[in-house]
Amino acid sequence: MPVISKVLFTIYAFLCLIAIQLIYNYLNIQEQKKVSVNEKAIMDSLQKAQNIDALYKFEKNGKYGLINQNNKxxxxxxxxxxxxxxxxxxxxxxxxxxxxxxxxxxxVIPYNNTTKV
Known part of the structure; x- marks a missing residue:
């Protein structure tokens, strides 16, 4: 009887370790998904900021204006x-x-000042 109890205890302990490892892996995967979502949100924000910053000066008939990267x-x-x-x-x-x-x-400041601020 004691040998069977030791074998059963060993099997039970082994199954507990496997369960703990599976839970750890599941939680780790969920955390990685959260990080991936956050990284995507950060990258999207950076892309939007880069698009906003992309204004270019252009000339037409001796006067200047601003266009974006899509020529708008x-x-x-x-x-x-x-x-x-x-x-x-x-x-x-x-x-x-x-x-x-x-x-x-x-x-942001109307062009009615006679000097540059």
């Missing part, structure tokens, strides 16, 4: 000058008046 006009070419973006904004000039535009194409 974000600012009509009415400006005498548009500076490069620095810290998310660029100054623009019409005649002797300056204003500022953000990387989305929104005028």
């Amino acid at each position: 006009v974000k600012l009509e070419p009415i400006y005498d000058e548009i500076n490069d973006f620095k810290e998310g904004i660029a100054w623009l000039r019409i005649d002797k008046k300056y204003g500022y535009v953000d990387r989305v194409g929104n005028i």
Whole structure:
């Protein structure tokens, strides 16, 4: 009888270890799925940010405007000058008046200032 009990106990202990390993693997897989979802969300956000930042100056009839990477006009070419973006904004000039535009194409400071800020 003691030999059978030892064999049964050994089998039971072995099955418990297998169950623990299976539970650990399942939880690890679930955690990896969460990380994958989070990484995808981060990559999507980065892609959107890169797309927003992609505005390009273009010239038409001696005036400047801004287009995005899909050639969609974000600012009509009415400006005498548009500076490069620095810290998310660029100054623009019409005649002797300056204003500022953000990387989305929104005028953040209207062009009624006679000097650059």
